[in-house]
Amino acid sequence: MKFIIIGLGNFGASLAEKLTMQGNEVIGVDRRLEKVTALKEKITHTVCLDATDEAAFYSLPHKNTDVFIVAIGEDEGANIMVTALCKEANVKRLISRAVNRLHEKVLGALGVSEIAHPEEESAERWSKRLCMSGLVDSFELNSNYSIVEALVPEKYIGKTIQEIGFREKYELLVLTILKSTEKETTFGRSVVTTVLHGIPKPDTKLERGDILAIYGYNDHIKSFL
Numbered sequence: 001m002k003f004i005i006i007g008l009g010n011f012g013a014s015l016a017e018k019l020t021m022q023g024n025e026v027i028g029v030d031r032r033l034e035k036v037t038a039l040k041e042k043i044t045h046t047v048c049l050d051a052t053d054e055a056a057f058y059s060l061p062h063k064n065t066d067v068f069i070v071a072i073g074e075d076e077g078a079n080i081m082v083t084a085l086c087k088e089a090n091v092k093r094l095i096s097r098a099v100n101r102l103h104e105k106v107l108g109a110l111g112v113s114e115i116a117h118p119e120e121e122s123a124e125r126w127s128k129r130l131c132m133s134g135l136v137d138s139f140e141l142n143s144n145y146s147i148v149e150a151l152v153p154e155k156y157i158g159k160t161i162q163e164i165g166f167r168e169k170y171e172l173l174v175l176t177i178l179k180s181t182e183k184e185t186t187f188g189r190s191v192v193t194t195v196l197h198g199i200p201k202p203d204t205k206l207e208r209g210d211i212l213a214i215y216g217y218n219d220h221i222k223s224f225l
Contacts, residue, residue: 001024001025001066001067002024002025002026002027002064002065002066002067003016003019003024003025003026003027003065003066003067003068003069004026004027004029004060004061004065004067004068004069005019005026005027005028005029005069005071006029006030006051006068006069006070006071006072006082007029007030007070007071007072007073007079007082007097008028008029008030008032008035008036008038008039008046008071009035009071009072009073009074010118011071011073011097011116011118012028012030012069012071012072012073013028013035013038013039015069015071016028016039016042016043017039017042017043019043020042020043020044024044025044025045026043026044026045027043027044027045027046027047027060027061027065028043028045028046028047029046029047029048029049029051029060030046030048031048031049031050031051032048033048036048047060051078051082051085052078052081052082052085054085057082057085057089058085058089062089062091065091065092066092066093067092067093067094067095068086068091068092068093068094068095069095069096069097069116070082070083070086070094070095070096070097071097071116071118072097073097073099073118076099076103079096079097079099079103080103080106080107080110083096083107083110083112084110087110087111087112093114094112094114095112095114095115095116096112096114096115096116097115097116097117097118098115098116098117144217144218145215145216145217145218146215146216146218146221147175147213147214147215148213148214148221149178149211149212149213149214150211150212150214150221150225151209151210151211151212152206152207152208152209152210152211152212153224153225156206157206157207157208158205158206158207159205159206160202160203160204160205160206161174161200161201161202161203161204161206162202162203164206166214166224170216170220170223170224171216171217171220172214172215172216172220172221172224173214173215173216174200174212174213174214175199175213175214175215176198176199176200176213177200177204177206177210177211177212177213178210178211178212178213179207179209179210179211
């Protein structure tokens, strides 16, 4: 996949490196030359420009990029301006960083549906989420093993745990299954809640919308997804 990351502070730089290591093409953008220089040997491409400048922003390859990530954190105004330019350019997928609740509300008002909170979520978690289709969340145990929550891939809907062969084929362990169920509140409103279904049995059949909690080697998880 091809990513453009605007803002190469701690979060942006770390995410750019991890995505590059996972085989993606990453363009890192920052207006500070020292940040760009520090990463030029570690990621695919680096560009020194001020992305808040409309002409400079439109010099970036928008149409051929899968994901734009606005990782600017120390300047909320610049973050919002670049995010607005991304929305105006109709980029394929946009993720923007929020530094506080008010900032998040502004991003939401701009129509941003994917918002990163680096203070709460690591670059490692975001790199997994971006590289593995269907990934809902992840918890890294070490550099090689993780526990992830992932939507059941389309081709496995209607199949049992045994038929899929998690252990035999993928060397993965399914810890539990989370299912969304609709409940009625005391006031008569319907709300969707997620319910844990314990340790699944070999004959447990997977349904559309099920979220699997899986433990295993990162490459095996990626292969399964």
